Amino acid sequence: MATNCQCCRLRMYHDRKPKSLMGRFWRWHINFCPGWKAYFTSLTPEQQAKLREEYQFTKYQKTEQE
Numbered sequence: 001m002a003t004n005c006q007c008c009r010l011r012m013y014h015d016r017k018p019k020s021l022m023g024r025f026w027r028w029h030i031n032f033c034p035g036w037k038a039y040f041t042s043l044t045p046e047q048q049a050k051l052r053e054e055y056q057f058t059k060y061q062k063t064e065q066e
């Protein structure tokens with residue numbers, strides 16, 4: 001599945017204003033969004049680790065992807 005998460009406008013908004021309503025909405029939606037899941041799980045482990053730290057994101061650990 002091709003996704004646009006790398007340059008998602010909502011994500012950029014979150015990164016600028018993480019505590020705003022839209023920023024918090026974006027962060028909430030990645031907990032279950034299939035597009036984000038497809039994007040995130042397509043990344044290298046190093047890229048995933050960076051995003052996990054940046055967004056305090058804990059889903060889709062290696063065992064969940066298999």
Ligand code: SF4
Pocket residue numbers: 003004005006008009010011029033034035036039
């Ligand atoms: S799935 Fe979520 S993060 Fe990805 S492009 Fe859509 S809204 Fe943005």
